[in-house]
Amino acid sequence: MALVLAFAGAVTLFLFQKIASRLYDDRVSQIRSLILFGILVVLPYTWWYADLITLALMMAGIWSILEKKDKFAGLWIGLGMLAKWFPVFLLPALIRQRSLKNIFQLTSIALVVVLIVFAILYVVSPEMTTASLMAQPARSSWQTIWALMDRNLTTGAYLTTEQRLDPVQSTIPTRNPPVVPPLLTLPIFCGIGIILLAQQSQTSDFNYLMNIGVVWILFLLWSPGWSSQWVLYILPLLLLTLPLSTGVLLSLLLVTINLIEFPFLLGRNVPASLWVLVPIRTLMLIIMLILWLMMPKYIPEQFQHTR
Known part of the structure; x- marks a missing residue:
């Protein structure tokens, strides 16, 4: 598994540099790639969790x-x-980057891949396959503003290994129910996302990458939960799209906040720290959203090597 994660990290860095070389000259793209490498190589989330595999596939999709x-x-x-x-x-x-026909074709291919694999899994084990799909929507909130409202001062870990083998456990809430149901706020955030993305008139690599950032941040602001390793998905976008000093500053601040949150404080059973750390991280996410919405206006001046 360590070799798989190391390979996924190498693929992520390789694809990051390929994408960066489309946006900047060789020197700038190499500097940004080295900064990402420097962060990833010391970040424990790269070997504690399997998210590097997802990130590598995500970067392959972007490329x-x-x-x-x-x-x-x-x-x-x-x-x-x-x-x-x-x-x-x-x-x-x-949206606004490709025609609806192209988006439909791309989406169809992705969904067919997912449906084929889940169909096979369902034939092999219908009970466990259904449980795996039901588990996420049934989870209680954790490490977000919504979790503070719900008084769920815990991490996202919610089932033991033994419980994971019992499909009945997948739909049993383990913490306080939501004060504001996620399904109630979902249409609001989707509507905001559609409005924001529809206003993006430029078609470029930069705009597409920043659109991903906008969608990501809206999801994280809506999501009832936050896991510390999810910072891995944000770092490449920050270092690809923002001015170098801004991208590095936000990346280091976000990583620092996450490490303080977990493992240092939550790992030592200090749940009250979430009352401070969660608002700080949420504020940072909002700042990133504002920057990604504002940056397209300044791309011609800030970046001279955009293709």
Whole structure:
């Protein structure tokens, strides 16, 4: 597993540099790649969790979309969604970047890959396959503003190994119910996302990458939960799209806040720290959203090597 994660990290860095070379000259793209490498190589989330695999597939999807290799993009996104659902965010970010026909084709390929694998799993074990799909929507909130409202001052770990083998456990809430149901706020955040993405008039690599960032942040602001390793998905976008000093500053601040949160404080059973750390992280996410919405206006001045 360590070798698989190391390979996924190498693929992530390789694809990051390929994407960066589309946006900047060789020197700048190498500097940004080295900064990402420096962060990832010391970040424990890269070997504590399997998210590097999803991130590598997500980066492969982004690279294929930028290269207009839609069939490969659909394949990588579909495989990424099987690892974790997050690569689906690459699809709505295509609004105003591609025609509806292209978006439909790419989405169809990704969904076919997902449906084929889940169909096979369902034939082999219908009970456990259904439980795996039901487990996420049934989870209580954790490590977010919503979790503070619900008084759920815990991490996202909610089932023991033994409980995971029992499909009945997948739909049993383990903490306080939501004060504000996620399904109630979902249409609001989706509507905001559609409005924001529809206003993006420029078609470029930068705009697409920033659109991914916008979709990501809206999801994180809506999501009832936050896991510290999810910072891995944000770092490449920050270092690819923002001015170098801004991207590095936000990356280091976000990583620092997450490490203080977990493992240092939550790992030592200090749940009250969430009352401070969660608002700080939420504020940072809002700042990132504002920057990604404002940056397209300044791209011609800030970046001279955009293709």
